[in-house]
Amino acid sequence: MSAASDRPPTVAEAGEAAVLEVLSRPGQAGSGDPVGNGDDAAVLGPAAATVVTTDMLVEGTHFRLDLTTWRDIGRRAVAQNVSDVLAMGADCSRVLVALAVPGRTTMDQIGELAEGIHGEAARSGAVVVGGDLTSATLVVVGVTAMGTLPDGARPLRIDGAAPGDRVALTGAPGRSAAGLALLLAGHHDGTLQQAHRVPELPIGSGKAARLAGASALTDVSDGLLRDLSGMARASGVAVDLVVEALPVDPRLGEAAAALGLRDPEAQIVDWILDGGEDHGLLGTFPPGTTVPPGFTVIGTIREGDPGAVFLDGRPRTPGGWDSARGAN
């Protein structure tokens, strides 16, 4: 028994109430909602329009416990959902978490996970208003993210792009994919690796796009070409991309060199065009609107086969990630 007392208790030893207390942090500053944590459901105050999305992060599919930390799992689970709220032109205000973990998970690990969840929520301007726990043979973090739109505000749909609109993107695509390649090759530390573990969200940019008059907005989760093609298909338009206009993180070149690739240039282009999970925002801006700071114009919407994407005039089929099939 004395040996056992030297290690942190497990979830199975601590019990549900103790885990939920760590996860939901009932003592923290409230959200002002009528009912927060600890009840059957949360109750949120009045809203003109509520944005809501849900998504799971699954061990073995989205992360490996030997390549990331519990804190970063929590951050990423929140970030990928916040990203979808931003992509409607809203800011995220509330986060709910449903967690499945093996009983052997330690309370220290739960504490780190909670730190990641609450830290990323706070970074996004949101509070955690609900939590649920279950046991499982692997770790699954389900997150629901919510935001509100002011009275009369128009949500930024994925199907609003029109011929003549400029296409613009936040951030530099391909960082997460390059980071994963480095991690899998045994290079554990670095900016790209961290960009894979937790995407850096352009907080405020979704709202800025809405106020600027964007016609469509989505987040890049499955790959730039794939998500751009999806937006163009939903909008019934085609896209001309200008390769030279694509923002390139110089670290992609360093990564290709570190990996000793035979054709580093081709790999860099693949990372940029088809690498997923960067969670940049991809928007279209009609003539006469001003593209907000943080966005880089990378092409133009035109009439054509719905969903078709052209790179410097040449058609290109998206690769990227299919959540049922895996990498294409």
Add this chain to the structure above:
Amino acid sequence: MSAASDRPPTVAEAGEAAVLEVLSRPGQAGSGDPVGNGDDAAVLGPAAATVVTTDMLVEGTHFRLDLTTWRDIGRRAVAQNVSDVLAMGADCSRVLVALAVPGRTTMDQIGELAEGIHGEAARSGAVVVGGDLTSATLVVVGVTAMGTLPDGARPLRIDGAAPGDRVALTGAPGRSAAGLALLLAGHHDGTLQQAHRVPELPIGSGKAARLAGASALTDVSDGLLRDLSGMARASGVAVDLVVEALPVDPRLGEAAAALGLRDPEAQIVDWILDGGEDHGLLGTFPPGTTVPPGFTVIGTIREGDPGAVFLDGRPRTPGGWDSARGAN
């Protein structure tokens, strides 16, 4: 290739877009929301107060594929979340689903699952407004359920019970636990087994309790005594239960007989007091209020050790289910 075409395609073969189309049924009558399925997030119309909860159903923990059907997995995942919305005194109006399945899952199975999800949502008066898909080594169905409360309506919290209130319950507890015992013993068909596969929700009873002036309400998911004790602890009160007043489904006796138990009476009492997953609503009603139809009065709230529960005057420690530890 000709042999392969005789079997239904798998999720991995059909791809994400095809799966999401089946899951979200974009063609069905809409909810009137500004943005429904197919975008980064759903956008819901104006609300005075929004009730929201999220919970996962995990293969191996909550269900076994050999003991249930895909349709019933979908129904149960929705029902257990709707139950938490009812328990705030609201009706459920919207459901979001995050699904993880192995790539070998067939599109026929996805179709059955979708039927269960949409059928149970419709039964609850709700529509499915969002879906997400990921691959995993086991099946996880994450559901977010939402409802609204009218302007000025008071949500039914878990901590509002006060001395003198009557304690009342919908349905007959222990059915799900008895059904599981029958299933595990190889008796696959029957009312109790189906009650385990899919709880029968008292739709409308949460709202009725609110309109009747209930002081507290929760749903019984972990066991009658356990959830009642939790409500009493949150409210700082004790509970006197009258054993004779507890509603007993006569099928529990038949189940105990079919299982050939040595002490059937003790097992029946255990199922009723500590069996989880019935998802009845448990409420407290102050003096002067009328307990609504569908509720059975089973005891009284009194001053005492917060969370203490007495059966005909004798203290009893709750068993039930701890989501971190398992059965107590």
